[in-house]
Amino acid sequence: MTYTTQMNAARKGIVTKEMEAVASYEGLDVQDIMKEVAAGTIVIPANKKHTCLKPYGIGNSLKTKINVNLGTSRDCMNLDVEMEKVKQAVDMGAEAIMDLSSFGDTQKFRRKLVNECPAILGTVPIYDAIVYYNKALKDITSREWIDVFKMHAEDGVDFMTIHCGINRNTADRFKAMKRQMNIVSRGGSLIFAWMEATGNENPFFEYYDEILDICNEYDVTLSLGDACRPGCLKDASDISQIEELVTLGELTARAWDRDVQVMIEGPGHMPMDQIEANMKIQQTICHGAPFYVLGPIVTDIAPGYDHITSAIGGAIAAASGASFLCYVTPAEHLRLPNVDDVKEGIMASKIAAHAADIAKGVKGAMDWDNQMAAARQKLDWDKQFELALDPEKARRYRAESTPEREDTCTMCGKMCSVRNMNAVLAGEDVDVI
Numbered sequence: 495m496t497y498t499t500q501m502n503a504a505r506k507g508i509v510t511k512e513m514e515a516v517a518s519y520e521g522l523d524v525q526d527i528m529k530e531v532a533a534g535t536i537v538i539p540a541n542k543k544h545t546c547l548k549p550y551g552i553g554n555s556l557k558t559k560i561n562v563n564l565g566t567s568r569d570c571m572n573l574d575v576e577m578e579k580v581k582q583a584v585d586m587g588a589e590a591i592m593d594l595s596s597f598g599d600t601q602k603f604r605r606k607l608v609n610e611c612p613a614i615l616g617t618v619p620i621y622d623a624i625v626y627y628n629k630a631l632k633d634i635t636s637r638e639w640i641d642v643f644k645m646h647a648e649d650g651v652d653f654m655t656i657h658c659g660i661n662r663n664t665a666d667r668f669k670a671m672k673r674q675m676n677i678v679s680r681g682g683s684l685i686f687a688w689m690e691a692t693g694n695e696n697p698f699f700e701y702y703d704e705i706l707d708i709c710n711e712y713d714v715t716l717s718l719g720d721a722c723r724p725g726c727l728k729d730a731s732d733i734s735q736i737e738e739l740v741t742l743g744e745l746t747a748r749a750w751d752r753d754v755q756v757m758i759e760g761p762g763h764m765p766m767d768q769i770e771a772n773m774k775i776q777q778t779i780c781h782g783a784p785f786y787v788l789g790p791i792v793t794d795i796a797p798g799y800d801h802i803t804s805a806i807g808g809a810i811a812a813a814s815g816a817s818f819l820c821y822v823t824p825a826e827h828l829r830l831p832n833v834d835d836v837k838e839g840i841m842a843s844k845i846a847a848h849a850a851d852i853a854k855g856v857k858g859a860m861d862w863d864n865q866m867a868a869a870r871q872k873l874d875w876d877k878q879f880e881l882a883l884d885p886e887k888a889r890r891y892r893a894e895s896t897p898e899r900e901d902t903c904t905m906c907g908k909m910c911s912v913r914n915m916n917a918v919l920a921g922e923d924v925d926v927i
């Protein structure tokens with residue numbers, strides 16, 4: 495039996511090799527994976543042309559996945575540095591990479607990624623259209639926006655963000671309802687500016703059926719972008735954000751009618767006490783489609799530390815229903831991240847994702863922590879390094895400060911509670927002087 499997309503296969507009762515790979519990685523029954531792909535609550539982004547892909551599933555019942563944003567800009571356009579970041583991201587366990595290149599030969603880099611990178615690949619074709627046509631924004635035609643989307647699908651991109659939720663109606667409401675940070679989504683601001691300059695409807699909204707045809711042909715997963723995601727705490731959960739979410743819910747149903755896989759993008763900047771409610775609202779309005787969150791960043795006052803502000807929000811979001819976390823680096827709001835920033839961002843996101851998986855009761859998530867606790871209780875340092883999320887950093891920190899007694903560390907020395915409790919419970923004397 496033939497099929498078009500993973501969703502189409504699942505609805506026909508076909509188990510694909512990608513579903514098998516997801517089931518094996520998650521330790522779940524492949525029939526359960528198939529049912530959720532059919533229902534749209536799990537997506538497996540897997541463009542038919544991305545043949546070196548290691549497939550992952552994204553959904554609330556699975557391990558939380560993370561995405562790493564990379565790509566050239568006008569000020570930083572060294573492809574070798576970007577490829578180094580890609581390699582590092584994959585080695586550190588990022589399941590997805592979004593190529594957000596906005597300068598230079600973007601197609602060459604994109605095709606290199608498709609040929610060499612096993613991670614799920616995502617793009618935002620709006621950015622690339624600006625580079626590709628190299629003309630004034632208002633002179634890009636509706637047809638040309640759609641053509642770039644098609645070019646990315648043909649190149650083998652697994653998922654694409656399109657800002658189709660901001661249509662003329664949403665844009666008018668946005669203008670009527672003042673907000674502090676206006677539109678901070680790069681793609682959202684570009685398409686809003688284009689609509690204002692041309693007076694036309696958003697082409698990704700107007701020609702959505704044509705977009706779905708392309709997705710169907712290549713099995714591209716749509717990531718429905720949130721142009722009106724809040725860019726500061728003050729704008730969180732406002733009318734513009736929620737109204738756009740309603741439109742995204744309607745577009746989700748239209749995609750599912752055509753067997754096209756869909757994720758929904760979400761906030762943004764948000765106070766901690768609003769995050770859980772936002773995750774629940776998304777699940778009802780968007781019918782359980784996987785939620786892909788950018789942060790949420792829980793305070794606006796920490797430039798240089800936004801990998802931490804977003805990891806706090808990401809952990810709460812994922813524990814409350816989000817399935818996919820977009821990493822944030824310490825360079826957020828300041829500059830393009832370098833290789834070290836990428837590492838810090840990935841680590842923070844991996845911690846958030848894992849902490850959420852424990853809270854959600856994801857199969858096997860707690861086992862890792864139990865192994866670490868057992869190694870700590872035995873003061874088995876080598877085992878602790880082996881189990882550490884960042885073994886290199888853990889080893890380096892210990893090596894930088896040598897304890898008097900090798901089995902302890904320089905924090906407590908002879909007063910090491912772990913060593914002393916082990917000794918007491920074994921009936922041995924405890925020497926603390």
Ligand code: SF4
Pocket residue numbers: 902903904905906907909910911912913
């Ligand atoms: S010395 Fe203190 S910090 Fe170090 S392992 Fe023992 S109890 Fe833990």
